[in-house]
Amino acid sequence: MNNKTLERWAPWALLVLSILIWEGLCRAFNVSEFVFPSPSRIAQQTIEFKDVIAGHAWRTFWVTMVGFGIAIVVGVLLGFIIGSSRLAYAAVYPLMTAFNALPKAAFVPILVVWFGIGIGPAILTAFLISFFPIMVNIATGLATLEPELEDVLRVLGAKRWDVLVKVGLPRSMPYFYGSLKVAITLAFVGTTVSEMTASNEGIGYLLISAGSAMQMGLAFSGLVVVGAMAMIMYELFSAIEKHTTGWAHRGSQGE
Amino acid sequence: MSQDAFVDFQNVWLAYNDELLAQNHFAVEDINLQVRQGEFIAIVGPSGCGKSTFMKLTTGLKMPSKGRILVDGQPVTGPLKISGMAFQASSLLPWRTTLDNVLLPLEIVEPYRSNFKQKKAEYVERARKLLNTVGLGGYEDKFPWQLSGGMQQRASICRALIHEPKMLLLDEPFGALDAFTREELWCILRDLWTEQKFNVILVTHDLRESVFLADTVYVMSKSPGRFVVKREIDLPRPRDLEITYTPEFTNIVHELRGHIGAMRKTGTAINQ
Numbered sequence: 104m105n106n107k108t109l110e111r112w113a114p115w116a117l118l119v120l121s122i123l124i125w126e127g128l129c130r131a132f133n134v135s136e137f138v139f140p141s142p143s144r145i146a147q148q149t150i151e152f153k154d155v156i157a158g159h160a161w162r163t164f165w166v167t168m169v170g171f172g173i174a175i176v177v178g179v180l181l182g183f184i185i186g187s188s189r190l191a192y193a194a195v196y197p198l199m200t201a202f203n204a205l206p207k208a209a210f211v212p213i214l215v216v217w218f219g220i221g222i223g224p225a226i227l228t229a230f231l232i233s234f235f236p237i238m239v240n241i242a243t244g245l246a247t248l249e250p251e252l253e254d255v256l257r258v259l260g261a262k263r264w265d266v267l268v269k270v271g272l273p274r275s276m277p278y279f280y281g282s283l284k285v286a287i288t289l290a291f292v293g294t295t296v297s298e299m300t301a302s303n304e305g306i307g308y309l310l311i312s313a314g315s316a317m318q319m320g321l322a323f324s325g326l327v328v329v330g331a332m333a334m335i336m337y338e339l340f341s342a343i344e345k346h347t348t349g350w351a352h353r354g355s356q357g358e
Numbered sequence: 359m360s361q362d363a364f365v366d367f368q369n370v371w372l373a374y375n376d377e378l379l380a381q382n383h384f385a386v387e388d389i390n391l392q393v394r395q396g397e398f399i400a401i402v403g404p405s406g407c408g409k410s411t412f413m414k415l416t417t418g419l420k421m422p423s424k425g426r427i428l429v430d431g432q433p434v435t436g437p438l439k440i441s442g443m444a445f446q447a448s449s450l451l452p453w454r455t456t457l458d459n460v461l462l463p464l465e466i467v468e469p470y471r472s473n474f475k476q477k478k479a480e481y482v483e484r485a486r487k488l489l490n491t492v493g494l495g496g497y498e499d500k501f502p503w504q505l506s507g508g509m510q511q512r513a514s515i516c517r518a519l520i521h522e523p524k525m526l527l528l529d530e531p532f533g534a535l536d537a538f539t540r541e542e543l544w545c546i547l548r549d550l551w552t553e554q555k556f557n558v559i560l561v562t563h564d565l566r567e568s569v570f571l572a573d574t575v576y577v578m579s580k581s582p583g584r585f586v587v588k589r590e591i592d593l594p595r596p597r598d599l600e601i602t603y604t605p606e607f608t609n610i611v612h613e614l615r616g617h618i619g620a621m622r623k624t625g626t627a628i629n630q
Contacts, residue, residue, distance in 0.1 A: 251449045258417045259466045259521070260439040269462065273453045350452040350501060 140320040148320030160328045163294050163306040166222055170229025171290040178234040182241025187267055207232040208296045215301045225297040232293035233286040240282035244275020277351035280344035284337050291333040363392035364557055370425035379423055385411045386583035396555040400568035400575045408583025409561040413529050417441050439467050441525040442518030446533040448510035450502035456513050457498040460485045463521045488516045492546050508539035525557040565611045570602055577617045587617045
């Protein structure tokens with residue numbers, strides 16, 4: 104087995120190993136399933152409740168994707184504005200940083216007052232938590248443009264807009280895709296957190312209701328499902344990134 | 359005499375901002391320079407002497423604080439579209455192929471810009487031809503990061519020339535290359551210039567390079583940047599690399615070296 108295949112299988116091997124150790128510990132110390140269920144018990148409950156879980160998972164998935172979609176639109180627009188103007192950058196950035204420091208879970212009760220229980224708060228929490236990295240990355244990509252590159256175009260009489268479209272945007276694409284990978288995982292966090300208090304559906308709701316019914320296996324399978332969804336989306340954006348901005352991930356050749 | 363000058367600097371001073379202007383702190387001082395149509399000039403000097411500032415003035419990226427600059431009889435009021443520029447870093451766009459990088463100016467400069475889509479085939483042909491003359495035939499569809507440093511710099515020069523500018527501005531374009539590649543590119547630049555007779559302003563700190571390529575070499579002093587020596591290079595053209603080993607060539611290089619050495623000494627004396 105060469106290094107490359109080893110690298111590819113390493114995460115799977117680690118996963119299997121962790122599950123085996125977990126299972127082993129649960130059996131060896133005879134841990135009660137109401138405290139910490141073993142993987143086999145989680146698997147068993149997942150299969151038992153698969154229709155219920157699938158329904159909640161689907162709800163969480165599409166709510167997250169809607170919130171994430173809004174985050175992309177708003178994040179790119181805001182990032183474009185503050186990245187292309189020094190004044191806007193100076194004005195907006197400190198406020199945005201302060202906003203980002205607020206725990207988004209704290210917004211949920213307010214959103215419930217505004218939009219009621221249901222998809223409204225979940226979509227907005229997913230959006231609020233995930234637009235920031237997108238905005239920052241687009242802005243950084245645009246603001247860190249090499250002056251020589253700009254000069255080459257400005258000498259030709261290029262307008263600001265030309266510079267942005269021909270150089271700024273393509274150059275910030277790797278930053279953009281990088282931020283999507285971070286943002287999608289955050290969006291799942293936002294949706295789940297919101298569903299825990301402000302929804303009657305979704306994985307977040309499932310976690311709370313399973314917990315209060317002492318169905319720990321079910322609660323754990325909820326966690327596993329969210330994790331799996333986030334991981335799949337992460338890998339998807341990772342693949343898109345590699346395909347579209349391969350120039351930014353080149354090997355040792357050249358600069 | 360300034361009547362037929364293509365580039366005409368008349369008592370040009372530049373301070374980078376108003377604060378520095380108030381303190382009488384200038385990046386370049388009292389620049390007077392007349393360049394004939396089609397003349398190849400080189401500007402040499404110690405690093406940090408305002409060579410790059412001079413380039414920015416010539417292209418209209420910076421406006422002088424005092425004095426005026428005429429190019430082709432017109433006062434410079436903003437970026438000039440008749441010039442092409444290349445830097446020490448090739449600054450090619452890594453997401454574009456070499457060919458698309460070379461085509462970039464045509465997507466921006468009028469009149470090419472308006473008919474870029476209709477005439478694309480013609481322009482692609484032109485770019486291929488140009489790449490061919492600098493020895494990059496067959497590399498059109500490679501990305502810049504797949505090329506060596508010397509090849510990147512060739513492509514960068516092609517990009518500066520594709521829109522057939524009247525003036526080529528080179529800011530230490532060969533500075534980062536090894537000696538052999540550098541001499542190879544000197545010859546390529548010499549041939550392009552001999553064929554098309556555009557104006558060249560070459561900023562460099564390589565004296566041999568300046569003497570080999572230029573008609574006139576200007577020596578600049580360090581902060582404030584001033585032209586202290588103007589040296590016509592009367593070596594016969596066409597010049598071959600062999601000429602760099604002749605006593606005439608070496609004498610000129612020595613002479614220029616002397617000027618710069620003298621300046622450096624006075625410079626340190628002032629600092630102490």
